[in-house]
Amino acid sequence: MxxxxxxxxxxxxxxxxxxxxxxxxxxxxxxxxxxxxxxxxxxxxxxxxxxxxxxxxxxxxxxxxxxxxxxxVSKNIQESLETRMNRAQIEEVFEVRSLLEAKIAARAAIHHTKKELKIIKSYLDLRAKLAEENQALECYQTDINFHVAIAEACGNPLLKEIYKIASKHVLRTYESSHNNSTDSFKASQKIHTDLYQYIADKDPDNAALTAQKIVEKQY
The missing domain is CATH 1.10.10.10 (Winged helix-like DNA-binding domain superfamily/Winged helix DNA-binding domain)
Structure with missing residues (x-):
């Protein structure tokens, strides 16, 4: 995983x-x-x-x-993308992640393998279980892992790496802003299930629309 x-x-x-x-x-x-x-x-x-x-x-x-x-011997240091994101405002990081979300979901619907789909589903199920049990920190990590697993299945290594780096910062905001509550994760479980199903059904258009709704918290 x-x-x-x-x-x-x-x-x-x-x-x-x-x-x-x-x-x-x-x-x-x-x-x-x-x-x-x-x-x-x-x-x-x-x-x-x-x-x-x-x-x-x-x-x-x-x-x-x-x-x-x-x-x-040199100051010619090429800053890594991760270093730049470390210095970025969290709003900027969220914007990067939200811009990628729909594109990644659409590509995952087309390019995923059976193994990758199984991993996405395992995180979806674990997300539901941890949310119901109010295991907040574990739930936050699993939600991130669910979305990263979709990125892993998108078939574009560069998109995947950018998304993974941004997701590290999103996890930190979950930990600081959700007050150890899983209520919003329970509320959004159905739309995450819908996202998984559209990817499994190889439906890129609805996968992209659903991913965008998740970003905009339309659930």
Whole structure:
């Protein structure tokens, strides 16, 4: 089953270091603090620091000179889409996700495999169960997984990846704005079932319309 992947500590440290380089906290040609100093600064272990340095070395940002230290050699950092979304306002992230929703649903209706359809259905059923049991956090995650599973079935890897990144941020707003309630998820279970059925029936037009209604909370 498709799960939302969370960043590792090393990836988070690499992003923080990259931000410092972009903001001139670490100058080109300058030497990074020692491993123990970086461990203390970021509150992580030695392995996370080493992996973060490796990530930035592969990108050509840092150069490790054995026995001497780690040096900044470039500021030419191409920000990842995920990093940009991390800095975006949640309204912007929601807009990106809502623009993709109908298109992804329509494509999933055409391109899904039997295996992908089975995964979508399993999340739909689990969503209903968790909502009825008022298991809020688990329900929120499963709702996201349901929609991501549809994206996985859309047949366009780029659309899928953009949607998955946006969905991570949507999950955080669920956790902060729904007050541990599953009421809206119970209310929207039928329309989610309709969406699944249109995808299963290979009906792209109604799949797209239903996905848009979910975005606009027309249920």
């Amino acid at each position: 498709t799960q939302i992947q969370r960043k590792t500590l090393a990836q988070e440290v690499a992003e923080r270091l990259a931000e410092g380089i972009i903001n001139d906290e670490y100058a080109i040609g300058g030497k990074l603090p020692t491993e123990p100093e970086l461990m203390k600064m970021y509150g992580v272990g030695r392995s996370s620091i080493r992996e973060a340095i490796k990530i930035l070395s592969i990108k050509g940002i840092l150069s490790v000179q054995q026995g001497v230290g780690t040096f900044v």
